[in-house]
Amino acid sequence: LVVASQGIGLLRAGGGRKTEDGRTGYDRFTNAYFNQDGDAANQTNCKRPTFNSQNDDSVYYVAQPDFFRSKTLAPGASGAFSFDTAVGIGLAACQLFEEKGTEYFNGEELFNAFVNTEFDGATGRIQIDPKTTSRSVQSAFFVLYNSIGVLDKTGESISIELELASHTTAVADSESSEMAWVNFPGKAYRYADRSTEPP
Numbered sequence: 001l002v003v004a005s006q007g008i009g010l011l012r013a014g015g016g017r018k019t020e021d022g023r024t025g026y027d028r029f030t031n032a033y034f035n036q037d038g039d040a041a042n043q044t045n046c047k048r049p050t051f052n053s054q055n056d057d058s059v060y061y062v063a064q065p066d067f068f069r070s071k072t073l074a075p076g077a078s079g080a081f082s083f084d085t086a087v088g089i090g091l092a093a094c095q096l097f098e099e100k101g102t103e104y105f106n107g108e109e110l111f112n113a114f115v116n117t118e119f120d121g122a123t124g125r126i127q128i129d130p131k132t133t134s135r136s137v138q139s140a141f142f143v144l145y146n147s148i149g150v151l152d153k154t155g156e157s158i159s160i161e162l163e164l165a166s167h168t169t170a171v172a173d174s175e176s177s178e179m180a181w182v183n184f185p186g187k188a189y190r191y192a193d194r195s196t197e198p199p
Contacts, residue, residue: 005149007192029122038065084121
């Protein structure tokens with residue numbers, strides 16, 4: 001099984017692009033998230049349903065006043081991407097309000113405004129590719145991990161460890177559809193034969 005796990009990788013989206021201040025958007029996002037106070041915990045709790053089918057208060061988690069500052073639960077990548085989506089839609093709505101002078105607009109108008117929205121978010125610089133209406137490759141950040149099977153000291157069981165290998169980077173002076181893979185310092189993706197050369 002250790003040998004069989006070689007060459008298996010994990011690809012995931014991440015928020016690691018650095019901004020002008022030298023930090024990533026995710027660094028700023030988690031810093032703000034963890035610095036929320038008891039009012040934020042109360043706001044989170046008040047969104048829970050007041051009734052559940054089991055009629056049991058323990059069904060729903062109750063955030064304590066120090067929930068955020070105690071770093072009980074990190075928001076993770078999905079939280080950061082969800083945050084950026086909500087912010088992008090909100091910025092698009094604000095843009096429409098400024099342009100139209102009214103808060104009334106339809107879904108197509110909101111979608112078109114969203115596609116033209118650009119901002120620094122929790123997952124880096126957010127840019128939408130007008131051709132695909134999805135996040136531009138140049139603003140997205142992907143990370144590739146090596147999957148490494150490690151045999152324990154007894155030789156009876158293995159664990160799978162993930163090791164950072166490569167990440168994407170925008171190709172300078174290119175269209176939004178071009179990106180390249182760059183190895184992390186001292187790292188490389190390892191294939192099934194344990195080499196770093198593609199088969």
